[in-house]
Amino acid sequence: MIGRLTGALLEKHPPQVLLDVQGVGYEVDVPMSTFYDLPAIGTQTTLYTHLVIREDMHLLFGFATESERRTFRQLVKISGVGARTALALLSGLSVPDLHHAVATQDSARLIRVPGIGKKTAERLLLELRDKLDLAMNNLDRAIPASIHGNDVLNALLSLGYSDREACWAVKQIPANANVTDGIRLALQLLSKER
Template sequence: MIGRLAGILREKHPPQVVLDVQGVGYEIDVPMSTFYDLPETGVSVALYTHLVIREDMHLLFGFLTESERQTFRILVKISGIGARTALALLSGLSVSDLHQAVVSQDSARLIKVPGIGKKTAERLLLELRDKLSSAVRGLSQSPIPITNSDDIINALLSLGYSEREADWAVKNVTVNGSLSDGIRQALQLLSKEK
């Protein structure tokens, strides 16, 4: 398995790039989130990679962050989600946006991604519910002070909690980090109460 490549970026043709690693040019498909953050051609870059071996070809996918690669690997394990669909999802949504859509069970957000229909979006929400947390743990997010608890309450209500439970959880949240951290802590508090 090829886990990481470092070399000179030689070509950029969305969604594919060519990375020259000591004279060998690797064609790598990347999500648009990675593509937009790549440097100009001729500059050194390192990509986390995932190799897919098929009967008729080998496909190499690259990512700037470990969380993107881990999310990609989680997505391709879901029935009916291939590598191209997983790449489209990561091109349309960041890892944290995808996680937020799963936490809030927001299928409309997933349907906006080309190639994702209503049934696929619902399957993704169901299958990813418990799986994306590990990919998001190491992700650095800009902290959003939790001064307005309405977003956390709305997320809990959409997950089926009562208004009383949601209010109780928000009052006991002590995290002053990102919104997703607040939601995560509220869910942990609620799971301990049941």
């Protein structure tokens, strides 16, 4: 098994990169979250990897963090979810966003990822609920508990803000804010950031 690669980044063609490890070029498929964080061509980089061996090919998948790889491995264990679907999920949602969607059973967030339909989203939520080694305490700290049902987060997402922007804004809201005040404050914060 190839667990990690460190080498010079030779090429970047989404979703694949070419990594030179002591003269051997490895073609590695990466999620877009990893792709966007890669350094410039020629720079040394490290990827955590997962090797898939099939009868007709060997596929190598790379991740910037161990938590991305661990989540990928949990996803491919689910019936009907292959490596490409898992890669698409990690390209469309960050690991914390995926964990949050599973924790809140929010299938709408999963359906927004290209290639994920309603049935697949429901299967993912059902099977990942107990399997993801999600630190619920981290989630509770990330989203203030006083914002009931994550209404502020959902309102921001429906207004077209990205998951990252919406989560950032929700973290800035005081714990004692009600939903209406929370939405108003979040919109003010986001308008200053843009």
